[in-house]
Amino acid sequence: MNIELLSQYLVAGVTYGTIYAIVAIGFNIIYNATGIINFAQGEFVMLGGMIAVSLHAFLPLPAAILAAVLTAMVIGALIEVIFIRWLVSPSVLRMIIITIGISIIIREAALHIWGEAVRALPYFTGSEITVISIGDVHISPQVLWVTGISAVMVALLTFFFNYTLPGRQMRACAANQDAARLCGISAKNMVTLSFVLSAGIGALAGCVVSPITYVQYDSGTALAIKGFTVAILGGLGNSTAAIAAGLILGILESFSVWVMPTAFKDVVSISILLLILFVRPSGIFGSVEASRLKEF
Amino acid sequence: MRSRHVPVLLFSAVVIATQLLAVMLGRPQYLTQLTMTGYYSLVIIGLCMLIGYAGQISLGHAGFFAIGGYVSAFLTTFDLMSFKGNRLVGLFSNAGLLVTVQDLYGGDALVFHPWIACLAAVLVTILIAYVIGGPVLKLKGHYLAMATLGFGTIVYKIVLGTAFLGAADGLSDIPGFRLLPSLEVSGKAPARIQNYYIAWGMVALGMLLLTNLIHSRVGRALRSIHSAEDAANAMGVNTGKYKLHLFVLSAVFAAVGGVFLTHYNGGIGPSEASIMKSVRYVAIVAIGGMANLWGALSMGIILNFLSLRGYFGSYDDAVFGVILILIMLFAPEGLLRREVFRGAKKWISGRGKVEGQKA
C-alpha cells in the first residue's frame, strides 16, 4: 500500500468520521437533555442535504444552505412539540421506538417528495475534479469544507454550552432537571432547544457532505446507526469523546475496504456497534459506573 | 378438550370458511395473498411471545425470517453437479440428502433435498439465535433496541452484498417443497387451495403449541419474568435461560415462516430482512396487544393481507411506521388487551371463570 492509497483511505475515513461525529454529537445533545435516543437524528442530515438541493434551484448556495438548516431546526422543534413534549415519564424504550417511527415517516415523506434519486449540492469551491495536493496526498477542497465547518460547529457548541446563558441552562437541566427547574429554568424549553440544535448541526453536516457522498431519501437510517455507534463508542453523552470516536469509526470503516468487499462496509460498523454493546456499553471513554446509573 | 383449545377450533373453522368463500365469490387469487399472510403470521406470533411474555423487544426479527428463507433457498438451488467428484458431496449423495432436479436450461442439477434444506435453515437459525441472544438479552432499553436493529441490518447487508445469495436480486427459481407425496409447498396455481391449508394448518399448529406453552409451567415462569423479573429470579426461576430459550423459539418460528414462504413464492429477496419488515412485525404485535397472541394474529392477518393486496399503495412502509408511533404514543400496552379477549373467552366457555385464567 503506497502513500497515495493510504492517504486516500485516511481522508475518506476522516471525512465520513467527521459526519458520524456530528451525528453523534446531535444524539448526545438530546440524550443529555432528555435521556432519550432520537433515532430520527440521521434524518436531519438527510433533510439538510435534500432541502438545500431543492432550494438551490432558485437561491444562491449560502442562502439555500442557511434556509435548509433553519427549516430542519423548525422540523426538529415541531417533532419535539408534537411527539415528545406531552408524554409523561415515558420509558426510554418507548421513546426510541417512537423516534424510529418518526424517522420512518420522515423517510417516507422524503421518498414521496423527492423520489428515489440521489442528489447533491455543487462543490462549494471548485468541482469534483479539483484537488489540493500536498506531496503525494490529494484532497478535494470539499473535504476541507467538511472538516472546517464541523470544527467551527464544535467550537460554537462548546462556546454555547460553556459561556452563554441558554447553554449553561441546558447543562444544568442535563445534570439535574429538578434543581434546574427550581432555579426557574424551563425544562420543557430546554428540551425543545436541544432538538433544534441537534437538527441544525445535523442539517448543516448534511449540506456540506452531500457533494462528496450524495444524499438519498434513505440516507438517514445508516447515519443514525453509525452515529449511535460513535456516540456509544465515546460514551453516551460525551461529545468530546464522540469526535475521537467518530474519526476512529470512519477510519476503521474506510480501511475495511482494503480487506473486504465494499458492500460489507456497513457490516463492519454495525459489528463494531454490537461488539461495544456486548462488551463495554459505557464506551471507551465512559465510566462503567456512570453508565449503569443512567436509567435504562 | 380444554377450554383454551376452543379458540383454535374456531379459528380453524374461520380458515375453512374463508377458503370456501373465496372460491365461491370467484376470487381464488385472494387465497394466494392469504397463504403468504399465513407464513408472515408465524413470524408475528413468535415475536408476540418474545415481546409479550419475555418483555424483550426485537427490531431485527426479519433477520431470522431471512436467514431461514435464504439458507433454504440457497441449499435447494445451489448446483453441486460440478463438485460431483468431491468427497463431501459424495457423502451427502450417499446419505440420500441430495436430489436431481431440472435446471433453467433443461439440464440436470444436484441440490439438497428441501427437507434437508429446511432442517439446515432451522439449525442455522437456532445456532445464530443462541449466539447473539445471550449477549443481546442482557441489554436493556434503547441498547437492546439498537442491538436487535443492528442484527437485522447486518443480515440485510450481508444478503444484499453477497453474490452467491443473489445480491440485490435475491434468489429465485426455488423448487417446490414436497411435504408428502401429494402435498407440495409451491406457487403452482393448481396447488393453490392445498397450499392455503398447509400455511394455515401450520399457523393453527403454531397457535396450539404456543397456547399450550403459555398455560404450562414455562409459560407461568415467563409471565412471572415479565411482571417482576427480580422476584422471579429470587423464586428460583433462571430468568436468563428462559429469556434466551424464548428468543430462540421466536427466531425458529420466524425462520420456518421464511423457509415455507420462500418455497411458496419460489424466491426470496433482501427486502425480507430489511428494517422496514422488522418494524412492521413489531407494529403489528404492538397494535395486537403485546401479550395477546390472538390479537397479534388477527391484526397481522388484516394488515398483511391489505398490504399484500396493495391497499396501502406506495405508503406501505409509512402505514406501519404511523401505526407504531400511534400505539407507542397513546397505548403502549397495545390496543387489544387481554381483557377484551377474556370477555370473549368467558362467553365461549359458558362459565364464569376460564381454566388457567390469567389477568
Added chain:
Amino acid sequence: MTILEVHNLNKRFGGLQAVGDVSFSVQHGSIKALIGPNGAGKTTLFNLLSGILPPDSGTVRFSDANVQGLQPYQVAAKGMSRTFQHIRLFPHMTALENIMIGRHMHSKAGFLAGMLSLPWTRKEEKAVRERSLAVMAFLGIADFADTEATSLAYGQQRILELGRALACDPKLLLLDEPAAGLNMRETAEMARLISRIRDTGITVLLVEHDMSLVMNISDEIVVLSYGQKIADDKPLAIQKNPEVIRVYLGEEDA
C-alpha cells in the same frame, strides 16, 4: 446446628460502607431477627445473602456450601427463599399462580413438554396446584386463590408473598419487614404465622422494625448500625444492651 454462617461480609457503595465486616450465625430451626435504625444496612445485607448483590468480600456459608456471589435463582435452589421489603408480587397473575411460581424449582416441565402438553406435565401441574393450595390453606388465604394478586388487601398481599416464599420449600426463610404497614391485629397474626412456620422446621431470619413482634418470637437478635454489627444476643439481653439503646434512642444528655 448452624444453618447459616456469615463471615466478615462487606459491601460498599461509592463512599458509603453499607455493610461493614458483619459476621453472625443462625441456628437451625430458630427465628433470628435483624434490627437496626433506618439506613443500618439490613436490606443490603439481605440482598447480599439472597444473591441480588455480590459482596465486596466475606463469605456466606449455607447448608455446607459457600453461596456468596451466586445468582438469586441459584441461592434459591440451595434452599434459601425470601420476601421483599416493598411487596414484589407478580401483577396480572392470580394469587394461586403467584404461589405456584414458588413450586417452579420443584417441577420439571420444560419448553418442549409444555408446548406438546405431554400427559406427565398435566399430572405435574396438578401436583403443583395442590401443593400451592395447601400452602395457601396453611396461611389461611385459600379463599383468594383465583383473585388477581395485586387486588388483594395489603395485609393479604404480605401473607401471599410469604406463601410464595414458603412454596419454595426453603430450609431458610428470609423475611424483609414482613409486618411493615400492618396494623396491630395483622402484626400479631403475622407473628403467629411465622412461629408456625418455624415449628414446621424452617429456619427464619427476619428484618423488622416492629419491636413487639421481634421481642415476642425471636430466639436471637442481631443489631446493625451504620453497617456494623453492634450486638448479637438473646432478646432480653438486647433490650438491656446500652449500645443498642444509644443507637435507637440517642445519648442521654449528660
